[in-house]
Amino acid sequence: xxxxxxxxxxxxxxxxxxxxxxxxxxxxxxxxxxxxxxxxxxxxxxxxxxxxxxxxxxxxxxxxxxxxxxxxxxxxxxxxxxxxxxxxxxxxxxxxxxxxxxxxxxxxxxxxxxxxxxxxxxxxxxxxxxxxxxxxxxxxxxxxxxxxxxxxxxxxxxxxxxxxxxxxxxxxxxxxxxxxxxxxxxxxxxxxxxxxxxxxxxxxxxxxxxxxxxxxxxxxxxxxxxxxxxxxxxxxxxxxxx
Amino acid sequence: xxxxxxxxxxxxxxxxxxxxxxxxxxxxxxxxxxxxxxxxxxxxxxxxxxxxxxxxxxxxxxxxxxxxxxxxxxxxxxxxxxxxxxxxxxxxxxxxxxxxxxxxxxxxxxxxxxxxxxxxxxxxxxxxxxxxxxxxxxxxxxxxxxxxxxxxxxxxxxxxxxxxxxxxxxxxxxxxxxxxxxxxxxxxxxxxxxxxxxxxxxxxxxxxxxxxxxxxxxxxxxxxxxxxxxxxxxxxxxxxxx
Numbered sequence: 001x002x003x004x005x006x007x008x009x010x011x012x013x014x015x016x017x018x019x020x021x022x023x024x025x026x027x028x029x030x031x032x033x034x035x036x037x038x039x040x041x042x043x044x045x046x047x048x049x050x051x052x053x054x055x056x057x058x059x060x061x062x063x064x065x066x067x068x069x070x071x072x073x074x075x076x077x078x079x080x081x082x083x084x085x086x087x088x089x090x091x092x093x094x095x096x097x098x099x100x101x102x103x104x105x106x107x108x109x110x111x112x113x114x115x116x117x118x119x120x121x122x123x124x125x126x127x128x129x130x131x132x133x134x135x136x137x138x139x140x141x142x143x144x145x146x147x148x149x150x151x152x153x154x155x156x157x158x159x160x161x162x163x164x165x166x167x168x169x170x171x172x173x174x175x176x177x178x179x180x181x182x183x184x185x186x187x188x189x190x191x192x193x194x195x196x197x198x199x200x201x202x203x204x205x206x207x208x209x210x211x212x213x214x215x216x217x218x219x220x221x222x223x224x225x226x227x228x229x230x231x232x233x234x235x236x237x238x239x240x241x242x
Numbered sequence: 243x244x245x246x247x248x249x250x251x252x253x254x255x256x257x258x259x260x261x262x263x264x265x266x267x268x269x270x271x272x273x274x275x276x277x278x279x280x281x282x283x284x285x286x287x288x289x290x291x292x293x294x295x296x297x298x299x300x301x302x303x304x305x306x307x308x309x310x311x312x313x314x315x316x317x318x319x320x321x322x323x324x325x326x327x328x329x330x331x332x333x334x335x336x337x338x339x340x341x342x343x344x345x346x347x348x349x350x351x352x353x354x355x356x357x358x359x360x361x362x363x364x365x366x367x368x369x370x371x372x373x374x375x376x377x378x379x380x381x382x383x384x385x386x387x388x389x390x391x392x393x394x395x396x397x398x399x400x401x402x403x404x405x406x407x408x409x410x411x412x413x414x415x416x417x418x419x420x421x422x423x424x425x426x427x428x429x430x431x432x433x434x435x436x437x438x439x440x441x442x443x444x445x446x447x448x449x450x451x452x453x454x455x456x457x458x459x460x461x462x463x464x465x466x467x468x469x470x471x472x473x474x475x476x477x478x479x480x481x482x483x484x
Contacts, residue, residue: 051333054332054333054336054337055302055336055368056366056367056368056369057368060297060302060303060306060366061302063306064302064305064306064329064332067309067325067329068326068329071322071325071326074322076321076322076323077322078322078325079318080313080316080318080319080320081318083309083313083320083325084310084313087306087309087310090296090306091293091296094296094297095296124298124302124366124367125298125366125367125388125389125390126297126298126390127298129390146367147367148367148368148371
């Protein structure tokens with residue numbers, strides 16, 4: 001029944017959030033030279049959220065937000081060497097090795113034999129393209145959709161682009177906010193594969209999940225057998241979450 | 243004969259390069275406080291080119307390159323207020339009004355009645371999407387292709403995505419390097435509409451044009467009548483450049 005499998009990239013296929021988390025920790029550590037009593041990470045998060053509508057998701061906006069936050073926190077005493085350091089972190093994040101999650105290669109090869117698989121990810125365009133290239137997985141995908149945000153309208157556009165009905169589309173990812181809820185809203189299937197950590201921006205309150213029907217698996221290797229069970233609306237087995 | 247018309251965005255539909263040019267001038271002016279004898283603009287260009295493979299095209303990479311250049315030129319004496327100013331320029335560029343080129347609205351409305359029109363542009367994903375939204379032209383396009391670079395392979399992928407043969411695809415834009423030569427290489431038609439200024443990176447040496455057949459018009463209002471003349475390979479009138 002399923003024709004197209006949409007796959008999120010960051011923290012679904014390869015490790016990503018740990019890169020940001022460790023940079024946030026380094027950022028706070030760097031600022032203790034100016035503010036020995038320590039810096040609250042939420043200040044960076046607030047600047048990131050303020051900048052999101054201008055800079056969008058991705059490393060470049062993260063770097064600009066770190067620089068702005070550091071200038072605010074230090075009251076304009078941030079040294080040039082630390083501005084350089086922050087930009088250098090960004091370049092490292094954009095060029096670093098890709099660490100696939102365990103079992104991803106085998107799962108995707110199995111999926112690609114049965115379905116058309118499409119990458120659906122947000123972030124900086126060039127960054128996501130080069131990550132896919134470095135991952136070695138590029139050849140398995142029928143299409144790459146790098147989008148500025150993931151909402152129901154965007155998923156409807158993706159389905160329409162591939163000429164697939166919602167009941168024959170499934171999205172797989174680690175973010176309830178971005179990969180699961182908007183797909184369910186658009187009438188598609190969704191499989192939630194939690195990652196070990198989740199950026200606060202991607203979290204959703206429990207109430208937001210009320211009434212949403214989707215599947216949950218602990219490991220991507222459970223995906224190929226699960227998809228065979230998704231046969232038709234109403235004919236599915238009991239969903240693992242609602 | 244033509245089915246799909248690809249249109250570049252920056253400096254083809256709306257003014258863009260003047261925004262960058264005036265920021266480059268302001269950037270040099272800002273640095274005269276540190277280097278009174280003046281700063282050569284080519285230093286910024288060199289940093290931009292060095293960063294291109296990491297940051298890609300667009301405003302965010304431009305801002306990061308300006309900050310890095312300023313730190314290099316001032317020998318680490320760049321004041322925090324000037325870092326903030328540079329970031330603020332970037333935010334202004336991302337949020338400023340869209341100034342359509344003369345005649346664009348009428349030309350696109352005429353084209354959209356005869357052909358499917360597709361936007362093909364490079365730059366930051368969110369930035370290009372919001373520019374299109376602010377332009378008021380979004381509803382005329384069948385598709386939006388925001389790409390990290392424009393080469394023959396990318397154009398082949400775009401043609402394949404819309405299921406169009408190269409001889410039924412025409413690309414229209416102001417950059418010989420990005421909008422014309424790679425499309426001709428991919429077997430498509432191309433219409434060059436020069437803009438009043440051209441970023442040095444988009445310029446090509448005359449030799450690169452040898453043997454390339456494409457059309458040239460002075461104004462986008464000449465586009466609808468020109469496209470009616472493009473009938474079939476070999477059956478065209480004499481191209482205006484070769």
